[in-house]
Amino acid sequence: MSEEPVVSEELVTVGLQRVFRLEEGEDGHFTLHEPIQLHNGDTIRGITKEEISEVAARLNEAKLKSESSFQWESEAEFSLVSLDSIGAFDRFFEDKEFIGQGENPVTFNTGRPSREFSAYLLCLFAQNPLLLRSPRHRMLLNRVRSYGVDRIPTGTRINRRPLEAESLFDVIGESLRVTTLRITSAKARSDFETLANSFLFHAAYNTDAAARIGLDSVFRSQAIQRVRRTQTGSLDAPRQTYDADLVHHYLMGVAAEIPLLEYLAYYHIAEHFFEKIFNEDLVNQVRSGITDPSFSARRNKDIQSIIRIITKVQRQVKDEGGVNEQRALQLVLDRFVSVSRLATDLDAYDASLVGYYANNDVPFAGASKAVIRGADEEAARSAIAKRIYKVRNALVHAKEGELPKYAPFAHDEELSREIPLMRFTAEQIVIAHGKVL
Incomplete structure (x- = not known):
C-alpha cells in the first residue's frame, strides 16, 4: 500500500481556494466571487465551514486509505483509470448502478466521485501546488470554474450542459471527469478491494471496457516530473x-x-x-x-x-x-x-x-x-x-x-x-x- 494521503479540514479549504475564487467571511464561511447558476435556477454562492468539516471528518473515518481508495465499515470508494485511450469505460459506466442479490447484497455504483472523494482530490491540489501549473491542469482548472454555468449577475454566458450539483464538491466531482466505483454492503466487510477487482473483471468480460483501480496520472506528482x-x-x-x-x-x-x-x-x-x-x-x-x-x-x-x-x-x-x-x-x-x-x-x-x-x-x-x-x-x-x-x-x-x-x-x-x-x-x-x- 502507498503512503496514506493527508486529509484535513485545512487542506480541503486550501484546495478549494486554489480552484475557486473564494472570499472568507467573518463567520468562517466562504463566498464565491462569481456564484454558479445551475440549470434548474438554483445558485451556489459559496460553501460553509460546517460542510468542509463534515466531509473532511468523513474521510478521516475511513479504515483504509491509499492514493486511490477509501474504505469504511460497510462501504468503499475506488478511483478508476480507464485502460483505453478513448475512455470507453468512463462513457459506458457513467452513472450506473448494479445491485447484487442474496441475503446480504452488495451494490456497485459507477460515475462521478462522491463529495468525500472530490474533497480528497482538492487535498492533492493543496499538497502539490505544481499540479495546477501544467497545461493539462490549467485546462482542468478552467473547466471547474466555468463548466456548465452562467455568470451572475450579468447572465451573459449560456449553460454548456446541465449541472446536477448542490455543493462546490459536486462541481469538482462533475468537472474533473474522474470515475469512481462505490461499493456498499448490507453488512461490514473487509474485502472491498477484492469486490472491486471482481467487478472490473466482470465489466471487461462483458463489455470489453477495461479499467483499473488507481489515481489518474493527472493527479500524481510524477506526471509533472517528466x-x-x-x-x-x-x-x-x-x-x-x-x-x-x-x-x-x-x-x-x-x-x-x-x-x-x-x-x-x-x-x-x-x-x-x-x-x-x-x-x-x-x-x-x-x-x-x-x-x-x-x-x-x-x-x-x-x-x-x-x-x-x-x-x-x-x-x-x-x-x-x-x-x-x-x-x-x-x-x-x-x-x-x-x-x-x-x-x-x-x-x-x-x-x-x-x-x-x-x-x-x-x-x-x-x-x-x-x-x-x-x-x-x-x-x-x-x-x-x-x-x-x-x-x-x-x-x-x-x-x-x-x-x-x-x-x-x-x-x-x-x-x-x-x-x-x-x-x-x-x-x-x-x-x-x-x-x-
Missing part, C-alpha cells in the same frame, strides 16, 4: 541521426502511461544489442586466449582451455534458451554507459534517487542495492545490471508460487522509482549509436 531538459523556445535542430528501432522503443517508453510498459520499452533498447555484444565478447575471450604469449598450439591443455571457454558459453546459451542476458546487459553497459553521466542525469531528475538505489532493494523483484556513486565504474555497472535485470524478470515472469514477483498496479509506485535508472541508461545507449549529420 524529463524536460529544454524549453521549447531554446530547442535546436538534432546533430545526429539515430537507429529507427531504438527511437521507436524510446518513444513508446516516453508515451507509455503504464509503468510496466514504460520500463520494458527502455529495456528493449539495451536488449537490442545483447546477442551482438555477447558474441563479440566470446570472440574476444578466444582471441585473447590464443594470442596470449603463454599459449601454445602444441600443448593439449592450452587447446582445452579454449575449448572450455566455448563449451561454458554454449552450455549457458542452451540452458537459458539464448545468450546469458544478465552478462549481456552488463557488457552493453560496459560498452556504452558512463556511470558518472548516469549519476548526473539522475541527480538532475531527482536528487534523492542515487541514494535511494544505494540504500534500498526492490522487494517485488528481489533486486539488491546498487551503489552508483562512490564505487568504481565496473562494480557500479555490475550492480546496476543485476538490479535492472531482476526488475525486468519480475515484470515478464509471473509463475504461480514464485516469489518475489511483480503485482500489476499494486507495485507501480515502487516500479516508477526504477524507471529513471532504466530510462537514462537507455538514452546513453541510443546516443552512443548516433551518427553525426
